[in-house]
Amino acid sequence: MLPIGRRSWGGVMARLDVERVSKHFGGVYALRDVSLHCESGEIVGLIGPNGAGKTTLLNVVSAALPVDQGSVTLDGKRLDGTGPRNCALMGIGRTFQNIRLFGRLTVRQNIDVAYSTALAHRRARLKDTTVDGLLEFMSLSAAQHRRARELPYGQQRRLEIARALALAPDFLLLDEPAAGMNEAESERLIGSIRAVRDRSGCGIIVIDHDLRFIMTVCERIHVMHMGELIAHGPPEIVQKDPRVIEVYIGGRGRAKDRTRKEASNAEALAAH
């Protein structure tokens, strides 16, 4: 199989640094003094309850939002303040919590839009990456002429990833890619995320609520709560951290009061 993205042009290690970033909306601190690092080839997880600040962190890293304090750099170059388009062309690919595809365009056209932009600005980085290769890689070849909005949910999520990869990113940010997927789709997604890392060599930051999913796919995990990072480390360490257990199952200790997702998370924490 041909390499895609940064591996296809022989890119060396890249490094993404979020340094002491704060961001507030009115009186709410969505991020408070948050630092996080990711290198090429790493899959880093970002978890935390609703409202913890996870999406805001991805918005700041992809320059969709300005920071109040701190900095975001890619190999030392400032990303914050560049704006989403420039940031994407500098090497940050992303997907969205609420899928944002061009619904009336076909699967192929959705990828083409990003690919043509990348050809114009990052041609050297697309050496062996083609639209056909991306379609095949994300198992979308058979669906390439269907309108994006007609695809089943799991395929729409995969199309978002294919489109992000069309920019040959150094880093890929995935905001709840498994949300709404059934178990089989989510298993398949785990395989795809690992394959993206192996074939493209990019670094991946992935957000999810589902601890089982995150602990299976990530080598390192950051845990957020109320805008702050409260724990960091490999899955087997993080899942034993008392603060993480408190945030995920504290206050809802009685099994009968838990939602299905909370119960599944509690089981994942208890598993080790």
Ligand SMILES: Nc1ncnc2c1ncn2[C@@H]1O[C@H](COP(=O)(O)OP(=O)(O)O)[C@@H](O)[C@H]1O
């Ligand atoms: N554009 C915005 N305007 C005002 N408040 C926001 C905005 N985006 C996020 N917030 C607030 O920031 C906090 C963190 O939100 P978010 O990053 O979406 O959390 P998560 O993705 O972890 O669920 C929440 O309190 C949310 O209401």
Ligand SMILES: [Mg+2]
């Ligand atoms: Mg979110």
